[in-house]
Amino acid sequence: QKEVEQNSGPLSVPEGAIASLNCTYSDRGSQSFFWYRQYSGKSPELIMSIYSNGDKEDGRFTAQLNKASQYVSLLIRDSQPSDSATYLCAVNRSGGYQKVTFGTGTKLQVIP
């Protein structure tokens, strides 16, 4: 079992719709969770971090964390073509000093 699992996609959504990206992790002691966005040929950039159960909203983005079920999700409301990118889920493993494990990413395509 991979430490951090994501569906590779592509996930296609029409412009204006809600895109839902999911991630599961295996280490129950994980404490910090991140979503990075990576445009093709570019480096990852952080868009959301979440540390406690529940929802965290930032503009059109909402991160959701459920530690009991070991999943974290990212919702993108009013999806725009500029949101088309690969979204990487990252998890800070327990005991891992400032080290995170990345999932392989989900490719999102927003269709105009």
Added chain:
Amino acid sequence: NAGVTQTPKFQVLKTGQSMTLQCAQDMNHNSMYWYRQDPGMGLRLIYYSASEGTTDKGEVPNGYNVSRLNKREFSLRLESAAPSQTSVYFCASNPGRGSSETQYFGPGTRLLVL
């Protein structure tokens, strides 16, 4: 404030050649990292440096060495390049213990080993 910079941006090597990838950050961060990214494999940690003067192996350290030259600079060396090391290499930095765990990435180095 340039953030994290990497050189070179692109490099072609022949099998057996050596090279050093350079990384520098101007954010006064304590921790620095080297990742490689391959299709279908995601980002994998090669080495990291929690603070100046320390380095530790990550998930895929074989075939690589690193040097934390000072607080700003963290280099990655391939002593004898192999085709399996063809990849995109990202350097990243982080403020360090007790701070945000956000990692700030450089633009990447695309390496092709023939």
